[in-house]
Amino acid sequence: MTLDQIQFAPSPWPGGATIEPGDLAQIAPMGMNLGGTPVVVRPWDTLESAMDAANYYGLQPHGPDPLRDAPLTDAAGGTVYFDDDIAVADLATLLRVMGVQTERNAFAAFRADAAQSPKERFLTQIRIVVPEALGALYGAAFAPELVKQELTVVAALTAFVAAERDRWGTGMSPTLRGSFGGDGDWAKEALCFGCMVENAFHGVYRMWSRAWLVTK
Numbered sequence: 001m002t003l004d005q006i007q008f009a010p011s012p013w014p015g016g017a018t019i020e021p022g023d024l025a026q027i028a029p030m031g032m033n034l035g036g037t038p039v040v041v042r043p044w045d046t047l048e049s050a051m052d053a054a055n056y057y058g059l060q061p062h063g064p065d066p067l068r069d070a071p072l073t074d075a076a077g078g079t080v081y082f083d084d085d086i087a088v089a090d091l092a093t094l095l096r097v098m099g100v101q102t103e104r105n106a107f108a109a110f111r112a113d114a115a116q117s118p119k120e121r122f123l124t125q126i127r128i129v130v131p132e133a134l135g136a137l138y139g140a141a142f143a144p145e146l147v148k149q150e151l152t153v154v155a156a157l158t159a160f161v162a163a164e165r166d167r168w169g170t171g172m173s174p175t176l177r178g179s180f181g182g183d184g185d186w187a188k189e190a191l192c193f194g195c196m197v198e199n200a201f202h203g204v205y206r207m208w209s210r211a212w213l214v215t216k
Contacts, residue, residue: 003163005150009108014146018139021129022110024206028198029059030071033136062198074099077197081210084161084170084191091161092154099200102154104130106147107203109156117179122194122208123168126160128153130203137202157207161193164209172214180211187213 011022019026034057063069071077076099086094095102110127114120131147134140151159168191169175176182176189189211198204 001151001155001159001162003159006109006156006159007146007149008111009143009146011110013134013138013140014143015141017134017141019137021108021127021134021138021140024110024112024125024127027062027196028133028137028204029061030077030199030201031059031073032057032201033059071197071200074200077200079194079196081192081194084165084193086161086193088158091158094195095154095157098195098197100153100197100205101130101203103152104203105149105152106131107149107153107156108134108147109149117211118181121180122210123179124164125206125208126157127198128156128203128205133199133202133204137199137204153205157195157205160207160209164191164193168209168211176211180213182211182213187215190214 009022012020013022060072069078076097078098080094080098082091082094092102108129108131110129111124113124114122117123129138130153131144134147135142149156167175170191172188172190176191177184178189180189181187182189192210192212194208194210196206198206
């Protein structure tokens with residue numbers, strides 16, 4: 001499994017999109033996005049409670065509070081940070097626990113490199129969007145040729161971790177020197193990663209390489 005086996009989609013999205021799925025500066029909200037669902041008023045409802053129930057079918061933005069930031073309509077999700085020495089089997093288990101559709105083999109993939117790593121807090125990131133999410137969340141035109149993949153989601157994310165290890169090195173790599181503000185003496189950078197379920201219901205996932213400062 002290598003990163004070369006992943007087909008990365010262009011941005012802007014061919015045929016147009018309401019929101020560009022390749023714009024990695026935007027975080028996809030959680031939730032169903034079933035805005036056309038009619039409001040059901042039960043006998044004990046007030047108008048306010050009926051409208052609150054309708055919000056269940058909408059979207060929930062990500063926020064800074066880990067308690068309130070849990071997805072309201074999904075059991076799993078969230079963001080996890082891990083070191084560069086994670087085993088392949090452990091990564092696969094982590095993704096399943098987070099609710100990632102690991103065995104999907106059709107998805108759009110997008111990639112971006114940081115222009116200013118210390119400010120942006122990542123080195124390289126990849127977003128995976130399963131086909132259903134392209135229309136439901138982004139209003140993207142149907143383009144089946146852009147979601148054909150050789151790899152499953154779990155294989156693609158595993159290949160990304162391996163490629164970033166090869167690119168930056170492991171441990172306190174001199175290739176990373178200064179990338180996150182280290183001085184090369186007291187604080188030296190070491191490779192690590194982040195993984196986020198942007199939207200579990202529709203299937204939008206993000207993984208990025210980053211660095212942490214190892215001090216003497």
